[in-house]
Amino acid sequence: MDVILFLIFAIIAVVCGINVVVQTHPISSALSLIGVMGSLAVLYLLLGAEFIAMAQIIVYAGAIMVLFIFVIMLLNAGAESKKGRSFVAQLLGMPLLVAFLALVSYFIQRLFPATPLVQFGAFKSGTAQNIGRALFTQYLLPFEVTSILILIAILGAIVLARKELE
Amino acid sequence: MNGVPLTWYLILSAVLFSLGIAGFLFRKNIITVFMSIELMLNAVNLSFIAFSYQLKQVNGHIFAFFVMVVAAAEAAVGLAIILTVFKNRSTLNIDEVNSMKN
Numbered sequence: 001m002d003v004i005l006f007l008i009f010a011i012i013a014v015v016c017g018i019n020v021v022v023q024t025h026p027i028s029s030a031l032s033l034i035g036v037m038g039s040l041a042v043l044y045l046l047l048g049a050e051f052i053a054m055a056q057i058i059v060y061a062g063a064i065m066v067l068f069i070f071v072i073m074l075l076n077a078g079a080e081s082k083k084g085r086s087f088v089a090q091l092l093g094m095p096l097l098v099a100f101l102a103l104v105s106y107f108i109q110r111l112f113p114a115t116p117l118v119q120f121g122a123f124k125s126g127t128a129q130n131i132g133r134a135l136f137t138q139y140l141l142p143f144e145v146t147s148i149l150i151l152i153a154i155l156g157a158i159v160l161a162r163k164e165l166e
Numbered sequence: 167m168n169g170v171p172l173t174w175y176l177i178l179s180a181v182l183f184s185l186g187i188a189g190f191l192f193r194k195n196i197i198t199v200f201m202s203i204e205l206m207l208n209a210v211n212l213s214f215i216a217f218s219y220q221l222k223q224v225n226g227h228i229f230a231f232f233v234m235v236v237a238a239a240e241a242a243v244g245l246a247i248i249l250t251v252f253k254n255r256s257t258l259n260i261d262e263v264n265s266m267k268n
Contacts, residue, residue: 006170010178017185020205026197029189033201036182040208043175047219052211052230059234064204064241071245072197075252080195080259093191097184104180108173115220117169123219126227134224135231146235153239160246 002120005046009039024079026072030065037061048123051131175216182209196251196258200244207237 016035023029037060044053135143182205189202211230218226251263 002169006174010174013178014181014185017182017205020198020201021185021189021192026195026201029198029201033205036205037208040212043178043212044215046170047175047215049215049218049227049230052215052227052234055231055234056211059238060204060208064238067241067245068197068201071248075197075249075258077195077197077258080193080198089191093188097188100187101180101184104184105177108176108180112173112176115172118172118175118216118219119169123222125222125224126218130224131227131231134228139228142232146232150235150239153242157242157246160243160250 002046002118005120006043009042009046013039013043026077026080027069030068030072033068034061034065037065046120047118047126048121049126051126051128172216172220176213179209179213179216182206182212194259194261196248196260196263199260200241200248204237204241207233 013036016032016039019032020029020036023032037056041053041056041061044050044056186202186204186206186209189205190199193199193202211233214226214230214233218224218230248258252258255263257263
């Protein structure tokens with residue numbers, strides 16, 4: 001059952017990921033990216049990370065991608081033109097990328113040759129309770145720094161997007 | 167057999183990361199380039215969660231959470247920058263945004 005679920009959602013994630021790259025219209029890419037994020041949330045659940053899975057749905061698919069779609073519609077972005085692409089990049093890009101992927105996969109296989117199988121329900125610490133406890137004890141300083149980062153991001157976004165006042 | 171090897175999760179993460187690199191390098195639309203960055207961040211999150219499962223620790227979840235927060239901040243600022251670029255230049259093509267080139 002775990003294998004079937006993993007394969008279904010891994011295939012959905014990869015197909016949607018390919019779709020993100022090959023679609024010429026940004027809105028199609030954005031919708032495919034939401035598919036990737038949804039299937040990744042299911043994979044997080046399989047790995048026992050229920051809090052992160054919900055945060056993935058709420059923050060990524062719910063907030064960040066809505067922001068992207070807002071901007072795409074606001075700017076009325078059309079399909080991108082095919083011309084002006086570098087010949088060398090077209091010739092070398094894909095083989096080099098496949099070589100990179102093969103190398104990474106080879107090292108993953110060599111570094112983790114006989115890990116125990118991932119089973120749903122074997123890891124139960126990913127609850128909101130445990131994450132909250134870790135976040136507010138061991139990681140309290142990074143958490144507070146993150147809130148300052150978000151505050152700066154809000155100010156930056158407002159400064160960049162406001163109308164110029166004379 | 168009931169269960170998936172951990173390496174499958176890591177290889178899926180590598181595949182998604184490579185797709186993100188491909189989008190980042192090959193696409194011309196600045197919004198699509200930005201979405202490819204989000205795809206790469208998601209791939210990294212997947213390996214954080216997988217390693218967290220393997221080590222039976224919650225620390226990887228915290229890292230994934232921080233990655234999400236940084237991605238949200240980055241999306242807000244980045245999209246504001248894209249809006250400003252579009253307002254000044256009326257284009258979304260990254261090859262035409264080259265005033266720092268010469």
